[in-house]
Each structure stands twice: as structure tokens, then as C-alpha cells.
Amino acid sequence: MVTDGYDFTRDGGRGSERNDVNATPTEYNESTPAWRVNQSTMVILDQSTMVILDSPDLAAFGHGTMVAGVIHLVAPQATILPLKAFRADGSGYSSDVLRAIYYAIYNGAKVLNMSFSYPEPSQELGRALDAAASGGLLAIGSAGNTGQHVAAYPAALSNVIGVASTNDSDVLSQFSNYGADLFLLAAPGEAIVSTYPLGTYAAAWGTSFSAPFAAGTAALLAQLTPSIDQGQTAAAVGNAVPVDGVARGRLDVFRAVNSRMCSPSCP
Numbered sequence: 001m002v003t004d005g006y007d008f009t010r011d012g013g014r015g016s017e018r019n020d021v022n023a024t025p026t027e028y029n030e031s032t033p034a035w036r037v038n039q040s041t042m043v044i045l046d047q048s049t050m051v052i053l054d055s056p057d058l059a060a061f062g063h064g065t066m067v068a069g070v071i072h073l074v075a076p077q078a079t080i081l082p083l084k085a086f087r088a089d090g091s092g093y094s095s096d097v098l099r100a101i102y103y104a105i106y107n108g109a110k111v112l113n114m115s116f117s118y119p120e121p122s123q124e125l126g127r128a129l130d131a132a133a134s135g136g137l138l139a140i141g142s143a144g145n146t147g148q149h150v151a152a153y154p155a156a157l158s159n160v161i162g163v164a165s166t167n168d169s170d171v172l173s174q175f176s177n178y179g180a181d182l183f184l185l186a187a188p189g190e191a192i193v194s195t196y197p198l199g200t201y202a203a204a205w206g207t208s209f210s211a212p213f214a215a216g217t218a219a220l221l222a223q224l225t226p227s228i229d230q231g232q233t234a235a236a237v238g239n240a241v242p243v244d245g246v247a248r249g250r251l252d253v254f255r256a257v258n259s260r261m262c263s264p265s266c267p
Contacts, residue, residue, distance in 0.1 A: 002068070005082035006103055008096040015082030017065050017197045020058065035097055037063050037090045037116045038142040038152070038208040060090030062196045066204055067115050067212045069195030074216025074253060077223065081109055086116065094122065101128040105135050110222045113215035114141040114160070115208035117152035125154055133159045138222065138233045140215040142207035144177040155211075156182045161218075161234055164246050165189025165210040171243070176207055178245035184234060186243055187213035187251040217253050224260050236260050 005015030013019065037060050068080050083100040086092035097116070104112050112132060118125075129139055141155030143164040155162030162183035165176035167190045172178055176189065189210035196202040218233050225232070236256045240249030 002080045002082060005084070006100075007084040008099050008103075009084055009087050009092070015064075015084040017062060017084070017088065019084075020061055020088035035086070035092045035094055035116055035118050037086050037092070038144050038206055038211075056089065058088045060086070061088040062198075062202060063090065063115070063204075063208060065197045066192070066194040066202060067113060067208060070192060070209055070212035071113060071216040071219065073194070074213055075219035075223070078111075078216065078219040081107065092116065094118075094124065098124055098128050101125075101132060105132050105137060109137060110226075111215050111218045112137050112139045113212050114139065114154055115206075115211050117142060117144045117155060119150070119152065121151075121153050121157070126157060129154060129157060129159050133230050136227070136229060138215075138218040138228070138230055140211050140218060142211040143183045145175045145206050146177055147175050148177055149179045149182075150177055151179070151182050152177055159230055161185060161214055161230075161237065162246075163187050163207060163211040163214045163251070165205075165207045166243060166250050170241060170250050172245040173205070173207075175205065176210075176245075180245065180247045183246045184248050185214055185237055185240060185251050186210065186246045186249065213253075214251055217251060217256050220253070220257055221260055224257065228260070232260075 007013045007015050085096040085100040139160045141160045141162050143155050143162050144152030154160045164183050164186040165173040166186045187210040189207050190205050191203050192209040193203045236259045238248040239255035239259045241252050242249045
């Protein structure tokens, strides 16, 4: 189920990317924001909808909808609260990101998927995520797509489960950031087919689409154990398939869920 959510880029209305289809160029003429969604190749569509992506103002159109589709794939009974903090060109302001996090906290969200990044840590973001963790909210972040051993925030924060991208051979994607000292997990992030705003499906590459596999798994874990916290979630998803480049390996949903079902005393 999808709730209405909120559009912070317009300060009102539902958290829907359909609003971006009819956006005017003047909405994107502000100074360059600091935050960007984590995309690599975005997106491959059927020809009937490809015209939507001809405008540079719509370069990341559909990003959030595709992320939500992956979460639904993993956790079909989860309720999705769409919070729109980025414009269709993939840019966003830290103030909108912070407002979205606090909105999620105050509206009872359990899992926070953050498929965006910034190269430097932010005290304000850190405080917001500390508040989220204190409220029992499980935070997931994408590792970024520069193909380097480099931190990306919020994924590299200690209270966030950072997720890199792997291919079908369980090898880290060439575009994915990496580092066992930076990111806990990896998950598939190449040619991920998911829902698209125009009533169709699209395929995309990027750690943006790896993170929601972990977020969906966190939602499953929260359904099993509503009181589960960030540390217990990290321990559960840490039951992963070993791969180079991240601390615990490639996400294995069955192992993660089974680790919480083994007994009431599971770690």
C-alpha cells in the first residue's frame, strides 16, 4: 500500500513524481544544490515513454518510483510513505532532506530508505538520523556511484546501513563505491526492473536500486519483530553472501529473515 506522503520540493501535496511531468523549466533554475540522488545509468524505457527523458530537467524522473517498486518487491505488505525531497533532475536541498527525515520520524515510519548522497558529513543530517535511531527507525543508505573507495553520506554514517551494488555474478559493480570500512552490505544494482510513474516498467543501474533491497528486508524484519532496532537489523542482514568490497557481503533476504526467526533469543 502507498500512502499520500508529502512533496517537499513544492511544499505541499502528495509525494508523487507525476507532478514533474508538467514542471516548467523555471522550477529548476535555482543555484546548484548540494545533494543528488545516486544514479548511474537512468533509465532504459520502452520507446513510447522515452520522450519524457529528452529534457535535462527530467534526467532522474522516475527514480523514487523505481526505488519504491523494489521495496514493494521485497516486502509486498509494507506500507510505503513517499516523501519527495528531490526534483526530477535529481537535485535536492539539504533542508528538504532534513524535513523529510523528521516527517518520517513524526509520522511513525519504521524504515528510512535514502538513495542519495553527499561527499561530506553533515552535523544536521547526523542529528536527524540520531533522532531517527532513537525513535526505532531503521536507516538504509546507498553507497554512491563513483566507483571509488570513498565515503558517501549518509550511507557511511555509523547509524546507517550503507549498501553498495553487485552484478549477477556477485561481483561489486564497476560504478559502485566500496570499502569494508565504510559500507556494511551490497545488493543487486544492475539492470533492476521496477515500477515507473507512467504506468509501465523500466530498468536502471545504480546503488539507488541496491539500497531498497535492504530497506525491504528491514521492513520484513520489522514485521517479524516490531521492536527491532538498527543494531539488530544490521546483525540480521549481516548474515550475507561473502563478497569483496563491503564489510559483510551481498544481502541474502532468506538468511536475514531466518536469523530473526530461529528463536526468541536471536542476536
